[in-house]
Amino acid sequence: MARDATGRDAPTRRDYLTYGGAVLGGGLLAGCTGTGADETTTPSDSTSTEATADASYTVSMAPMGEVTFEAVPETIFTRLTHLAGMAFALGRGNDVNALHAPDYYDALWNQFTPRLPGVELDWTGRYSSWTTSKEKLYELDSDVHLADPASVVALDDWTVEDIAEISENVGPWFGNTFSDSHSEPPAAYADAYEYYTLWEQFEKVAQVFEDEAKYDALAAIHDDVLDRIESGLPAEAERPSIVMGGFSDPAAPYVYNVDTPGFLSAHVRPFEPVDAFGDDVTSGSRVDMESLAEANPDVILVFGGLHPSYDMAAIRSSLEDDPVGATIPAVENGNIYPQGGRYQGPVLNLFQLEMTAKQLYPDVFGEWPTYTEGPYPEIPESEQFFDRQRVADVINGER
Incomplete structure (x- = not known):
């Protein structure tokens, strides 16, 4: 799909044309890449699904x-x-048998599910x-590994031969x-x-699926x-400068660029923000x-701020009480807001687009409530960016 400057995917659906699988490591991944032909087309004009004679x-x-x-x-491994x-x-969601930090992300995702009627999720104990091993993947015996094989090879102790072995003997890889x-x-x-x-x-x-x-x-x-x-x-001249980061230690936060390509900023980039740090x-x-x-910065966005382990009131107080931090416009004006997760998925992306709009432009999109703890705040129906019941119905197959 093409993406314009605002971050929109267009069109919503695309025509499907056949393209072959890529050869990696001298054919080592033939078990999971199909034909082994060189990939000669881009994702925007290639076949995504093709049924075969044996169904x-x-x-x-x-x-x-x-x-x-x-x-x-049916069973789904993820990282x-x-x-x-x-x-x-x-x-x-409940068919996922593995993910990074399952209890942490279960708690984070379940800050949003209360706003989706009838939607339940439990990743605890997964x-x-x-980091993982071939032995564990054999034990889990997943039907699909929703994980990027390139990212797994980037781990210690994994090779493209190992990827091919798991694909052939357990289940295919599918992720990016x-x-x-x-x-x-990785080079391979x-x-x-x-x-x-x-x-x-x-x-x-x-x-x-x-x-x-x-x-x-x-x-x-x-x-x-x-x-x-x-x-x-708003016009470019009216847009605030932003710092987005992890503030578990408010005196030494980790900060992330807000205007770079990639899906980590998919909830911020459509607002064409001003990165307070720029290229520095x-x-x-x-x-x-x-x-x-x-x-x-005019605005500080706190990744993970909606997680139950975060204390947004304490983060705000820490910045306000610091003699240097107190001089920052975002701190002076109370523009310190929680975010959810960077690896957000589509449903969290909808929520985070809504919350970011209100955090950056309350005069246009309605105010974001002062948040200290608890699930995603109740937003007046007239100010919601999407119908919660509609999203819940889609997830639950009740459309």
């Missing part, structure tokens, strides 16, 4: 290429929560899969991680790699949200209070 079907995405499924997967969040959006910030994949995957938006990747995951109707419904809601943002976006700080860097004050 199996294929879905194509870099870096895997063309992946064949004999049946719709990062953008992919676990896609399973959740398709009503398959296998924590940030380095689209998070358009970073470089560099020639096969393509970058996708959050919603492009979600479309392909929906095809893995043969549930394109849910993608279509949620993508239409996403389009409506972007339309609302675009129609109300690399995303993920730790800064001190003096550097934060020098950046002089």
Whole structure:
């Protein structure tokens, strides 16, 4: 799909044309890439799904290429929560058997589910899969590994041969991680790699589960949200400067660029924000209070601020009580707001677009309530960016 300057995916659906799987490591991944032909087209004009005579079907995405499924997967291994969040959006969240920091992300996701009538999610006690082993994947025996094989090879003790072994003996790989910030994949995957938006990747995951109707419904809601943002976006001169980061230690936060490509900023980039640090700080860097004050942000966005383990009141107080921090416009004016997660998935993306709109432009989109703790705040129905019941119905298959 093409993406314009505002971050919109267009069109919502695309025509499907066949393309072959990419060759990696001299054919080592033939077991999970299908034909083994060189990939010669871009994701925007390539086939995503193709049924075969024996009722199996294929879905194509870099870096895997063309992946064949004999049946719709039932058990789902994931590492990062953008992919676990896609399973959740398709009503398959409880079929996820592994993810990074499951108890942490269960608590975070369940700050949003109370606003979705009848939607339930339980990731507690799942296998924590940030690092994993072949032995564990054999034990889990998952039908699909919603994980980027390139990101797994980037771990210690994994090779492309190991990836092929798991694909052949357990279940295929299907995921794309380095689209998070358009970073470089391992050399073995560099020639096969393509970058996708959050919603492009979600479309392909929906095809893995043969549930394109849910993608279509949620993508239409996403389009409506972007339309609302675009129609109300103030002129560039009226946009605030922003710092976005992790403030578990308010005196030394980790900060992230807000205007870089990739799905980590999919909830902020549509607002065409002003990055307070600009090019002076690399995303993920730790800064001190003096550097934060020098950046002089109008707004501070706190990643994880909605998580029950975060104390937003304490973070605000810490910045207000610091003699340097107290001089920052965002602190002086009380513009310190919580966010959810960076690897957000489509449903959290909808919520985070809504909350970011209100946090940055309350005069246009309605005020974000002062938040200290508890689930995602109740927003007056007239100021909601999307119908909660509609989203819940899509997730639960009641559309």
